[in-house]
Amino acid sequence: MTSPDTPGIAALRPRLPSPVQEVVDDRFERRGVRLLLKRDDLIHPELIGNKWRKLAPNLAAAAGRAVVTFGGAWSNHLRATAAAGRLLGIPTIGVVRGDELAGRPLNPSLARCAADGMRLHFVDRATYRGKSEPRTLAGILRAADAEEAYVVPEGGSNAEAVRGCRALGAELRGRAEAVAVACGTGGTLAGLAAGLAPGERALGVPVLKGGFLAAETDALQRAAFGGRRGTWSLDERFHCGGYARVPAELDAFAADFEHRHGLPVERLYVAKLLYGLVTLVGESAFPRGTAVAAVITGRPFPETSARLLL
């Protein structure tokens, strides 16, 4: 029914469990901490990382209906949904924040969505912000001609998605004392924490500014599991100015990490996570002799890095 193993999406042959790779990094070694990379970026070439884990149960629940979802102009979630639609033959509709984008040439991210067959519907920012209100949502769906479609919320985080992310924690049981992940909606963190073994903890690094994520992650856990699950916390210090802000210092950090470890570092989320972890280990936040796992939730989308350097 809603299992990620439902035929259809399973035919796309995900690489699950995703590989765990230990890397030697002197900044961690010096503190007696082992660093593991949980390579969710290798799950599928197009349905990458946590986007696979969150979309798979929703696509199963959609049962072949068209899927409508929401995102900004550079949304990894919109791209993943569009790719899934193409691969599985499911119609997709993307509601995009910002009606000023309509009628202009599409940016490379939205162009990819369109090339994958996603129908794009642009909405002004005020209406978009109101989409969690049922009447506003109904209006958007009507205008987008998507009233019959299966609705996946912005960022793909609903109860199905959060339950899908439990497997990420389960795959890491017994491997690390702490597992860190970059957060947008908090859905991946909510599921990850629920899947870890007792005594293991999840650490979220929000890439958006605002300090609202603890309440949202809590609400997602309540929706998915009926209450708080596992041990998790947030460190709000590493958003680097807010969503899609990539200051030169962060970009240089990411380029250096790529050079050290041969790992392509996605800038909007993964770079902030790794930057946060290096800072934390420098602060002796992890006891000597422990292992920390960093979830590599994505891969760089080639066209974004240059555009987003602010």
Ligand SMILES: *Cc1c(COP(=O)(O)O)cnc(C)c1O
């Ligand atoms: C979407 C995304 C996230 C955020 O996941 P949430 O479940 O929304 O917190 C993290 N990393 C990457 C690379 C993403 O694309």
